[in-house]
Amino acid sequence: MDRIRIVGGNELTGTIPISGAKNAALPLMIASLLTDDTLTLENVPHLADVEQLIRILGNHGVDYAVSGRRERQGEGYSRTISFTARNIVDTTAPYELVSKMRASFWVIGPLLARMGEAKVSLPGGCAIGTRPVDLFIDGLQALGADIEVENGYAVAKARNNRLTGNRYVFPKISVGATHVLMMAATLARGETVLENAAREPEVVNLAECLNAMGARITGQGTSTITIEGVDSLSGARHRVIPDRIETGTYAMAVAMTGGDVLLEGARADLLQGALDVLSRTGAEIIPTNSGIRVLRNGSGIAPVDVVTEPFPGFPTDLQAQFMGLMTMSKGKSKITETIFENRFMHVQELARLGAHITLSGQTAIVEGVSKLKGAPVMATDLRASVSLVIAGLAAEGETVVNRVYHLDRGFERLEEKLSRCGAVIERISG
Numbered sequence: 001m002d003r004i005r006i007v008g009g010n011e012l013t014g015t016i017p018i019s020g021a022k023n024a025a026l027p028l029m030i031a032s033l034l035t036d037d038t039l040t041l042e043n044v045p046h047l048a049d050v051e052q053l054i055r056i057l058g059n060h061g062v063d064y065a066v067s068g069r070r071e072r073q074g075e076g077y078s079r080t081i082s083f084t085a086r087n088i089v090d091t092t093a094p095y096e097l098v099s100k101m102r103a104s105f106w107v108i109g110p111l112l113a114r115m116g117e118a119k120v121s122l123p124g125g126c127a128i129g130t131r132p133v134d135l136f137i138d139g140l141q142a143l144g145a146d147i148e149v150e151n152g153y154a155v156a157k158a159r160n161n162r163l164t165g166n167r168y169v170f171p172k173i174s175v176g177a178t179h180v181l182m183m184a185a186t187l188a189r190g191e192t193v194l195e196n197a198a199r200e201p202e203v204v205n206l207a208e209c210l211n212a213m214g215a216r217i218t219g220q221g222t223s224t225i226t227i228e229g230v231d232s233l234s235g236a237r238h239r240v241i242p243d244r245i246e247t248g249t250y251a252m253a254v255a256m257t258g259g260d261v262l263l264e265g266a267r268a269d270l271l272q273g274a275l276d277v278l279s280r281t282g283a284e285i286i287p288t289n290s291g292i293r294v295l296r297n298g299s300g301i302a303p304v305d306v307v308t309e310p311f312p313g314f315p316t317d318l319q320a321q322f323m324g325l326m327t328m329s330k331g332k333s334k335i336t337e338t339i340f341e342n343r344f345m346h347v348q349e350l351a352r353l354g355a356h357i358t359l360s361g362q363t364a365i366v367e368g369v370s371k372l373k374g375a376p377v378m379a380t381d382l383r384a385s386v387s388l389v390i391a392g393l394a395a396e397g398e399t400v401v402n403r404v405y406h407l408d409r410g411f412e413r414l415e416e417k418l419s420r421c422g423a424v425i426e427r428i429s430g
């Protein structure tokens with residue numbers, strides 16, 4: 001199994017190109033199931049999760065063709081991919097494929113909408129909490145689906161073979177359930193109103209793509225999304241937004257090591273809340289025409305308390321990285337996780353590097369130390385893994401991050417991007 005070796009202590013200076021967002025690309029790819037025409041997506045990141053979803057979609061009959069890469073960049077960077085689901089050959093998404101990735105469960109929405117039936121294994125994904133699917137089931141039932149959970153599968157059928165629009169109030173904000181109900185409602189009979197919907201930029205990116213395919217969606221980016229069902233959708237060409245979590249991750253790396261980096265292609269409006277928090281730690285954040293410039297000089301890192309919240313609040317997907325940064329702050333900070341009940345697996349690993357963190361329920365108290373020291377650590381989930389990389393970049397001496405396959409799910413060419421900015425970081429294969 002691959003490992004990442006880091007020798008910490010260098011400032012980061014240079015340019016890091018920001019890739020297309022994993023969490024936008026995945027639902028956009030799934031939207032290709034809604035039409036027999038071709039959906040072309042630009043800026044699709046080259047990640048393990050994307051490759052896995054290509055396999056899952058292929059099982060349903062989706063063909064794909066890679067037609068372009070980013071200019072000036074080689075193999076392994078964001079690409080343009082066309083997806084065509086001319087015929088859906090199978091409405092079952094089997095355990096072997098779905099168990100590896102949470103988002104693969106989301107095929108249930110388009111399959112049900114287009115084919116009137118779906119049988120989808122209950123999902124896997126990062127081990128950060130129980131992650132139930134009750135909201136998906138509830139919401140799809142509100143649109144007229146009969147759903148049973150049998151032998152680890154959600155088995156769904158649309159009454160009279162077509163979903164029916166309805167008003168559905170999410171009892172809790174869910175990004176995935178918002179994606180799924182929005183996709184399902186595009187082909188339903190009549191109007192659907194989703195209340196307390198997720199406002200994340202990835203939901204907006206998906207709604208805009210669906211509208212380009214002929215859907216009638218309004219209100220995306222607010223808590224109330226209205227979808228007027230249509231009889232069929234067509235193909236479209238659409239661009240995946242830049243990854244706000246990758247952006248925030250590298251911004252935190254610079255805030256921790258010091259230096260001056262341009263996050264090329266990043267959009268500040270996608271993560272303003274997190275950037276405001278970073279400014280309060282002492283980092284300088286300068287939005288420019290070509291991206292976001294992040295600088296920090298020698299004045300140290302100020303402690304800042306954060307609470308994770310749905311968008312536009314501080315994202316849970318940056319919580320681990322922010323904790324990494326706070327381990328070297330000049331004081332005490334409080335980090336409260338409200339989205340997932342078990343998203344503190346990085347705490348004990350950061351402690352191996354010398355961090356002082358105590359946990360009390362859903363809150364971590366981080367007592368900043370003046371230096372971290374390199375150590376072997378274990379990556380436990382995607383964002384926890386990258387928090388260890390950030391801490392390793394700032395720690396004295398050698399850090400080896402084991403089990404890096406988690407990182408490959410969500411970070412495109414991480415070692416290359418960081419080493420181009422002066423980090424000593426390499427992948428050790430095998």
Ligand SMILES: CC(=O)N[C@H]1[C@@H](OP(=O)(O)OP(=O)(O)OC[C@H]2O[C@@H](n3ccc(=O)[nH]c3=O)[C@H](O)[C@@H]2O)O[C@H](CO)[C@@H](O)[C@@H]1O
Pocket residue numbers: 022023024026102103129130131132133134135136137172173174175176177316317339340341
């Ligand atoms: C591929 C992708 O885009 N993943 C993101 C997505 O995950 P995902 O869509 O899985 O996260 P949700 O927004 O659905 O989860 C929010 C909360 O709702 C709960 N819940 C969700 C569904 C349900 O049926 N019942 C229920 O109780 C979850 O357990 C969690 O406590 O949004 C999360 C929150 O921003 C991010 O951390 C993930 O990176």
Ligand SMILES: C=C(OP(=O)(O)O)C(=O)O
Pocket residue numbers: 023101102103124125126128317382383410
């Ligand atoms: C939790 C994440 O992914 P997933 O929802 O696919 O597990 C993530 O992207 O941080």
